[in-house]
Amino acid sequence: MFLRKFSSAVVLAAMAASSQAAVTVFSDNFDADRTTNNATQFVHGWTVSNGTVDLDGQGFVHNELPGNGHYVDLDGSTMKAGLLSNSISLTAGLDYTLSFGLAGNQRNWGNDTVDVSFGNVHHTYVMHQADALTTYTIDFKPTVSAVYQFSFQNRGGDNRGAFLDNVTISAVPEPDGYAMLLTGLAAMLGLTVAARRRR
Structure with missing residues (x-):
């Protein structure tokens, strides 16, 4: 019975190693930020340079994506779209994925x-x-x-930009962690088999 359970544990650990579940290292849906034209302050460290962006959404005069909380209009209200950027410390050799939502301007503006x-x-x-x-x-x-920097910029400047929301960065753990787990499970099996033989 023990060997059957142990074998199941090894199979599950191997499956985990092959899938290597991602770990979120950054996440922002902009809901903590105050809606405003030409936004300059962001809770999660964003900066805007060479132009402007707006923070639109629920409770604001501009809410072109109802049901999505707050989100960024990548072309602010100065006729010059800004560069929205942020930065994060990343580890060499790990695989990272930047995930983000983009939508059209929803205002018949091309x-x-x-x-x-x-x-x-x-x-x-x-x-x-x-x-x-x-x-x-x-x-x-x-x-x-x-x-490393991650950034978003709408080209042009007509005060009607694409919308950005739900920005996340996830990392895939190094396979070494799973290899160590499998080694530990194998050592446990060896000790258990040896103990049973002594009996």
Whole structure:
């Protein structure tokens, strides 16, 4: 009976090692931030440079994505879209995923082009004006442990930008942790078998 349970534990540990569940290291849905035009203060350390962004959403005069709390209009109210950026310390050799929601401007204002960067990885997204909030991801594996930037910028400047929400960064744990777990389970099996033989 013990061997059957132990074998099940080893199989589960092996499955965990292969799936390597991600761990969230950063998360912001902007709900803790105050809605305002030309936002400059953010609870989770964002900065805005070379232009402006707005914080729209529930309870504000601008709420084009009802039911999504607060979110960022990537083209503020100064006719110049700002660069919204943040930074995080990452460990060399780990796989990281930046996940974020983008939506079109919802105001019949044409398409928006959004440049997104995570470390040294860059992607561009073209959001049609009626596009619903959709989740996108970017993967990055740093070769050096350091502080890396992640950023979002709407091209142009017409005071009607794409919307950003639900930004998270997750890390996949190193396989070494699972290898150590399997080694420990194997050692337990050896001790148990030896004890049974002595009996």
